[in-house]
Amino acid sequence: MNRGEYTYIWQAPDWPVWRYDLSTLAAPMAEVSRAQGMLMGRLADLGVGLRDQACLAALTDDVVKSSEIEGEHLNAHSVRSSIARRLGVDIGALAPVDRHVEGVVEMVLDATANGQAPVTRERLFGWHAALFPTGYSGLAKINIAQWRDDSAGPMQVVSGPVSRQRVHFEAPPAARLPAETGRFIDWVNAAPAEPAEPPLIRAGLAHLWFVTLHPFDDGNGRIARAIGDLMLARADGSPQRFYSLSAQIQRDRNAYYDILERTQKDSMDVTAWLSWFFETLHRAVDQAQVTLDDVLAKARFWQHWGMQALNARQVKVLNRLLDGFDGKLTTSKWAAIAKCSSDTALRDINDLAERGVLRKTVAGGRSTSYELNDASSGAGAGGHGAG
Numbered sequence: 001m002n003r004g005e006y007t008y009i010w011q012a013p014d015w016p017v018w019r020y021d022l023s024t025l026a027a028p029m030a031e032v033s034r035a036q037g038m039l040m041g042r043l044a045d046l047g048v049g050l051r052d053q054a055c056l057a058a059l060t061d062d063v064v065k066s067s068e069i070e071g072e073h074l075n076a077h078s079v080r081s082s083i084a085r086r087l088g089v090d091i092g093a094l095a096p097v098d099r100h101v102e103g104v105v106e107m108v109l110d111a112t113a114n115g116q117a118p119v120t121r122e123r124l125f126g127w128h129a130a131l132f133p134t135g136y137s138g139l140a141k142i143n144i145a146q147w148r149d150d151s152a153g154p155m156q157v158v159s160g161p162v163s164r165q166r167v168h169f170e171a172p173p174a175a176r177l178p179a180e181t182g183r184f185i186d187w188v189n190a191a192p193a194e195p196a197e198p199p200l201i202r203a204g205l206a207h208l209w210f211v212t213l214h215p216f217d218d219g220n221g222r223i224a225r226a227i228g229d230l231m232l233a234r235a236d237g238s239p240q241r242f243y244s245l246s247a248q249i250q251r252d253r254n255a256y257y258d259i260l261e262r263t264q265k266d267s268m269d270v271t272a273w274l275s276w277f278f279e280t281l282h283r284a285v286d287q288a289q290v291t292l293d294d295v296l297a298k299a300r301f302w303q304h305w306g307m308q309a310l311n312a313r314q315v316k317v318l319n320r321l322l323d324g325f326d327g328k329l330t331t332s333k334w335a336a337i338a339k340c341s342s343d344t345a346l347r348d349i350n351d352l353a354e355r356g357v358l359r360k361t362v363a364g365g366r367s368t369s370y371e372l373n374d375a376s377s378g379a380g381a382g383g384h385g386a387g
Contacts, residue, residue: 169214
């Protein structure tokens, strides 16, 4: 059978015998390993508390951005609170968390913190159930914790209006899933001495393989990325995650869908997919350096200001600013975050402005807004319980 006689790679006669040009991939793979080594070396010089904060930031990004790739927007503060509680990291007051957020967090933490544990059908079913605690995806009732049955037709990835839908990909028929998923799970769980592929290549292949099977009614992309994270945790040999591949994929979302579609309609030579995977992973590790800078800046801030007599409202809102605040901080937003009156919010803000912690923003507008003063972070390193 030549390439013109099939549409998708799972129809190829040599499926799923993955091929790739190791000589082409060697250099980008080495660059990823070098970047990972530099990040881990920097983290090794930090205390446990700061490493936990860096891990919390990476996992929060991972959960939020993996859902955003699928068009679902989770509350970042709820996600962060859920992860912090499970990791035992003190971030002060915790935001309310619903069971949907809890389910996504459970999956991601299980994949990363328990990366060495075998992947089983039941474990994947548990992840799927955690993603859809109500049994619905939006308004549609779906099969939970079981492979899809294609009762409504073949599993397709489509875009565009109903009258002019474009089919980007069609997954293997449901009848093939028991055998296909069994083969995939056996490959994932192969003993360390057995795999011929380098660990980072296995992470890229696992992601591609699972998303090509598309074995569930919904949630396949999120579970595929969780499996990729699990394989990366195995490659790193660490249960803690300090970079988020999902966050980088979200930043390159269009390129992600494009390379997936091209790969799934090509041959079993997946060198192009792995090249893209390594480039994206490299950028994710580089972004983790920026996140670590933010963690250290927050620590320096609290070392400088932590001995000041700040009230609980001020600590809460300052932490929100330090963790990344969308939009402009106004008196009304302060009042909403701190759950206080506008008059109290204004007194809190004026107090911090007099101390040099906050300043009015230069940009004009109908309402006055504030930001952290560049000179307010102080110097040195350290941590603060309020963080």
